[in-house]
Amino acid sequence: MTVPLTCSQRLVNWARVKSPWVTIFNTGACNACDIEIIACLMPRFDVERFGILAKGSPRHADIMIITGHVTLKQASRLRRVWEQIPEPKYVIAMGACGASGGVFHGLYNMVENVDSVIPVDVYVAGCPPRPDEIINAVVTCLNLLKEDIAHGGKEWRQKKAFEFPAKETIAGEVSV
Amino acid sequence: MTKGLMLDFVTDRMKEFGTVEQVRSNRIRIVTTMDKVRDAIKRSQEQLGCDRLITISAADNGRTLELIYHLTGPHRMVISLAIELPRDVPETPTISDIFLSAGVYERQIHDLFGIFFKGNPNLKKIILNEDWPENEYPLRKDWKPDPGKFYGGIKVERI
Numbered sequence: 024m025t026v027p028l029t030c031s032q033r034l035v036n037w038a039r040v041k042s043p044w045v046t047i048f049n050t051g052a053c054n055a056c057d058i059e060i061i062a063c064l065m066p067r068f069d070v071e072r073f074g075i076l077a078k079g080s081p082r083h084a085d086i087m088i089i090t091g092h093v094t095l096k097q098a099s100r101l102r103r104v105w106e107q108i109p110e111p112k113y114v115i116a117m118g119a120c121g122a123s124g125g126v127f128h129g130l131y132n133m134v135e136n137v138d139s140v141i142p143v144d145v146y147v148a149g150c151p152p153r154p155d156e157i158i159n160a161v162v163t164c165l166n167l168l169k170e171d172i173a174h175g176g177k178e179w180r181q182k183k184a185f186e187f188p189a190k191e192t193i194a195g196e197v198s199v
Numbered sequence: 200m201t202k203g204l205m206l207d208f209v210t211d212r213m214k215e216f217g218t219v220e221q222v223r224s225n226r227i228r229i230v231t232t233m234d235k236v237r238d239a240i241k242r243s244q245e246q247l248g249c250d251r252l253i254t255i256s257a258a259d260n261g262r263t264l265e266l267i268y269h270l271t272g273p274h275r276m277v278i279s280l281a282i283e284l285p286r287d288v289p290e291t292p293t294i295s296d297i298f299l300s301a302g303v304y305e306r307q308i309h310d311l312f313g314i315f316f317k318g319n320p321n322l323k324k325i326i327l328n329e330d331w332p333e334n335e336y337p338l339r340k341d342w343k344p345d346p347g348k349f350y351g352g353i354k355v356e357r358i
Contacts, residue, residue, distance in 0.1 A: 096328040098352035131337040131344055132327070134352050 036172050039085065039111070040165055042074035046084035046108070050101050051133070052091025055151040056117045060088065063154035075161055081107045086164050088157070089141075092120040092127045093134040105141040111171060113164040116143045117157070119150040204247060204276040212246050213239065216280075226277045233266075233282045233291045240268060240280065240294055248272040252298040257308045259340045264289050264312060284314060293319040311338040328352065 028036070047060055063070055064077050078084045081104045093101060105114070116137045119125035127133055137143050144167055147160045171177050209227050210219045216239040217231035231239050243249040249270035258265045268280040284291055293316040295302035305316040306325040313336035316322060324331065330351035336342060344350065 093352075094328075095331070095350060095352035102353060131342075131350070140353050 040168060042076070043086050043161060043165055043168075044076045044078045044084045045086045045088055045161065046078050046081045046104075048081075048087055048089045048101065048104055050089050050091050050097040050137075051094040051127075052118070052120060056090035056120075059151045059154055060090070060117075060157060063157045068154045068158065070158055070161070073158070073162065073165075075158075081105075082109065084108055085111070086113045086115060086161060088115045088117055088160075089121060089137065090117045092124045093137050093140055094132050095134060096132070098134050098140050101140055111168060111177070113144045113167065114141055115145045115147060115157075115160045115164065117147050117160075118152055119148065122146045122148065125150060204274050204278075209247060209278070212242065216242070222279075225275065226279060228279045228281060230281045233284060236268070236280060236282050237292050237294060237297070240270065240297055243270055243278050243280070244297065247278060248274055249278055252294075252301055252304075253277065255301060255304040255308060257312050257314065257338075259312065259338065261340055262286070264314060266291065266308070266314070268294070289314040290317055291315075292317050295319050310336075312336055313339065 047057065049057060060077075062068065081087065085108070087105060087108060089101065105112070116122060120127060121137055121143075123136065124130075124133060134140055145160045145163050147156050149156060152160075167180075171179075174180075203225065204227065206219070206221045206227060209229075213219055213229050216235050217229055219227060219229050222228045229239065247270075249272040251271050253269040253271055256267045256269065258267075263283040264286060266282050266284065268282075270278045270280065282291065289312070291314065293301070293305060295305060295316070296318070302319060302321060303325065305314075305319050306322060308314050309316060309319075309322050310324055310326045313334070327337075328351040330349075332348055332350065335345075335348070335350075337344075
């Protein structure tokens with residue numbers, strides 16, 4: 024089913040594909056993934072030629088890169104940050120820790136997988152992944168974005184049987 | 200350069216608190232008990248010139264809970280005051296009024312080992328998440344996660 028797009032929608036989609044802004048969220052990583060992301064942003068790999076910019080605020084970002092396993096303490100924060108990103112949003116889970124917990128698998132303080140907290144679009148393998156693989160993941164996200172525009176939403180590739188927990192089940196308010 | 204502490208000097212001043220031995224060239228270990236540890240720390244502060252607390256380390260050896268207070272000063276020697284606590288009533292007086300930085304270490308040890316520091320004014324959670332259940336101390340050797348309990352984070356209902 025193709026949806027006819029207006030001129031302004033086509034302009035917005037063009038701008039989205041040409042400038043994916045990323046925000047980086049550390050959910051308890053050992054900082055090796057963060058170092059690789061910083062190397063990725065530096066002139067040697069120069070991701071700005073794809074229009075990729077690192078943004079401090081999730082409200083300005085399209086793609087969230089989460090590094091590391093998700094600890095119990097960070098789970099509610101991660102959910103809250105993810106909710107602040109405007110649609111369409113994409114999530115990249117970085118490294119072995121993001122995929123399965125890595126060396127922290129089965130520890131008392133971690134969530135079993137990232138997918139139970141927020142939906143993840145792209146997993147990047149490696150401990151830590153090389154900057155090329157991070158760029159590849161972002162470009163994969165852009166291809167997903169193009170396909171989603173063609174399908175008119177994300178629903179076509181989401182699992183039917185999976186429902187995310189309602190907002191009420193998020194662990195209690197964070198006291199200052 | 201300041202001269203390091205000699206073992207005889209330390210033994211002369213600290214022998215009433217327990218056995219004194221030199222375990223490394225820069226470390227002197229004093230095994231004492233929990234009712235004497237405050238006096239021992241005050242004595243080493245006044246007479247051995249230990250004006251700094253490096254850390255408080257805790258361990259579970261299966262039978263008892265061990266606490267080691269590592270002190271140092273301008274003489275660059277480390278004085279390790281070791282005490283043992285029973286597992287059933289792990290209580291010891293706080294030293295956060297002597298060394299202010301000890302309060303944070305005591306909160307961490309209370310979180311992970313369940314040792315109560317009597318007199319610490321702010322003994323609440325610092326490392327574990329806010330919704331971690333009470334009376335669960337994950338670094339104890341006999342601790343196992345209870346599958347019926349909710350340990351915080353986000354509740355997941357898998358279909």
